Amino acid sequence: MSSNNTCGVIAIATLLTTIESAVAQPQQNDIPDLLIQATARLAKIQSSDSGPHIELTLEEAIAQALDRNLDLAVQRLNPQVFDLNLAQQLSAYRPSINSSVSNSSRTNPASTQLDGGNSVVSDTAIFNSGLNQSVPWGGGNYQVNMNNNRSSSTNFFTSYNPSYRTNFQASYTQPLLRGFKIDATRQQIRVTRINRDIADIDLRQTVTNTISSLRNAYWELVYATQTLDVQHQALELAEALVRDNEDRVEIGTLAPIDVVQARSEAAARRQTLAQAEQALLTAELSLKQLIVGSTDDEYWNATLIPVDRPILDVQPIDLESVLRLALEERTDLARSRRQLDINNVNLSAMRNNTLPAIDLVGTYQLQGQGGTRYLRSGLGGRVTTQIPGGIGDAFDQLFDVDFPVWTVQVNVSYPLGQSAADAAYARAQLQAQQVQAQLQQLELQVATEVTNAVVQVQAINRRIEAATAARELAEEQLAAEQSRFDAGLSTNYFVVQAQRDLAAAQDTELRAILDQQKALIELDRVQRTSLTQAGVLIVQ
Missing domain, CATH: 1.20.5 (Single alpha-helices involved in coiled-coils or other helix-helix interfaces)
Structure with a gap:
């Protein structure tokens, strides 16, 4: 319940x-x-009420919210998520090492006289390793491979047995058109970096909105506290009138019906007081929701007492400077501009896909061979000389560049007719125009919001002046009506009405002051200067 x-x-x-x-x-x-x-x-x-009473300034409330507000805690994680996404995508440019080791043996039936027997047994051991990497500039990639194998055979006509072969190969592939300035990987990385900036912008916006909401909630609590004081004062006046009327009835100078009227007014004041107390609890709960992290927080179980009071002296506002600041600092504008940057990156990638694929491939290879060599008297003749050797001979030939091989080739690919890439690029151009128009529309909206906020502040300042004058006149009217009533020149009805008018005037003045604070908060919000006003610095 x-x-x-x-x-x-x-x-x-x-x-x-x-x-x-x-x-x-x-x-x-x-x-x-x-x-x-x-x-x-x-x-x-x-x-x-129960629990401790905590006096709270606006600055302390802001610090508490920045430390424990759950919305901020969630938003702070988003930049870290994009950092991890970026690290994952950048791993595409890390070098990769590969290696393989294998050993095999095969027995094949003899198919020709050159096999030198009824069957041929071949043993092969392979030791390969390589390094490959995509480079973050120009879209190129390189590969370096070192292949080594040892083979032996029962074939009578084998010249090297066992035979050692080694091969070193380096190749580099460089796109010349498509993929030179941008490719799919670099597109993702650029977009992720921009999204990382957008996450920071969103964090600033969340902090700004949280501070604005907190300031509104704080001044709502101040208003509720002062309204409660006004209702206490109104109840005291009503109860004093009841006591005064009861005394007058006892001495016979007032009719009993006037006591009933005064008591009815006092009962109405008590009802209004109960409503003010309920409004106070609601305002306090709204503030607590912004500054606590859980129901175990000390602030949640305490009674908050706001100690700051509004400053009514508002400095003149220069609309031109305020508008200029808003166009520079508004996070929604900054976000839209970064979204436009994302669109430009995608547009560049789409245009890149319409270009011909022209790749320049360069390859350089060194090789060597070694092992025990058998020299024969002729083709199929007997072995006349056996030259001992091993893998060292193969490496000697490799490093002496005895058998170099190099290759340069150009690969070209281009679709005939209009391709899907052309259609995608045309669509991206239209989307870029839409985003640019949306940005201009947003700038106009910002100018409208800022101008309206300035107008509201100026109008509320005049409201406060009028409300203060009305409250002072209501106080004078009540004092005059009470004097007339004491002298028998007025009735109980007019005194009660004057009390009501005073309570209403006091509430109107308090509401005008609260609206002024809200208007100033809104002016800060539409400029996105709440962080500066609160002295908050966000470290990226």
Whole structure:
């Protein structure tokens, strides 16, 4: 059951208890008295609180929100997510090492006289390694491979047995048109970096909005606190009038009906007081929601007492400088500009895809061979000389560049007719024009919001002046009406009406002051200067 429902049940029970007591003693109370007692008990229940009281300045509330607000805690993680995405994409440019080792043996039936027997047994051991990497500039990539193998065979006519072969090969592929300035990997990296900046912008915007919401909630709590004081004062005036009327009835200078009217007004004031207390609790809860991280927080279980009060002296506002600052600092504009940068990156990638694919490939290769060599008297003749050797001979030939091989080639590919890339590029151009138009529209919207915010501040300043004058006149009117009533020249009705007018004028003045603070907060928000006003620095 909610607290409001609980209070309502208690109020009804209190009212029924009071009525039952009145039925037992009908001559002691009447219906207005029952209402007064029930309302008083309800107000007492609603005003009771528990937990410590914490005095809170606006600066302390902002610091608390920046430290514990859950929306900010969530938003702070987004830049880190993009950092990890960027690290993952940059790993495409890290060199990769590969190697393979294998050993095999094969027995094949003899198919020709050159096999030198009924079957041929071949043993092969392979030791290969390589390095490849895509470079982050120009779209090129290189490969370096070192291949080594040892083979032996029972074939009688083998010249090297065992035979060692080594091969070193380096190649580089360089795109000349398509893929030279940008490719899919570099496109993703550039977009991710821009999105990382956008995440920072979104974080600033969340901080700005949180501070604006907190400042509004703080001044709402101040307004609710001061409104409660006004309602206490109004209740005291109403109760004083009840006591004064009761004294006048006792001496016979006032009719009893005037006491009933005064009591009814006091009961209405108690009801208004209960509503003010409820509004205070609601405003306090709204502020707590912005500055706590959980219900275990000390601020959640405490009664918050705002100690700052609004400063009514507002400096003149230069619309031109305010508008210029907004166009520079607004996070939504900054976000749109970065979105335009993303569109330009995608447009560049689309244009790149329409170009012919022309790749320049260069390859350089060194090779060597070694092992025990058998020299024969002729083709198929007997072995006349055996020259011992090993893998060292193969490496000697390799490093002496005895058998170099180099290759340069150009690969060209281009689709005939209009390709899908051409259509995608044309679509991207239209989207770029749309984004540019949206940015201009947003700039116009910002100018409208800033101008309207300045107008609101100036108008509310005039409202405060009028509301203050009205409150002062209401105080004078109540004092004059009370003097006339004391002299017997006025009635109870006019005194009650003057009290109501004073309470309404005080509330109007407080509301105007609150609206002024909200207008100033909105002016800061539309400029995105809440961070500066609060002295907040976001470290990227």
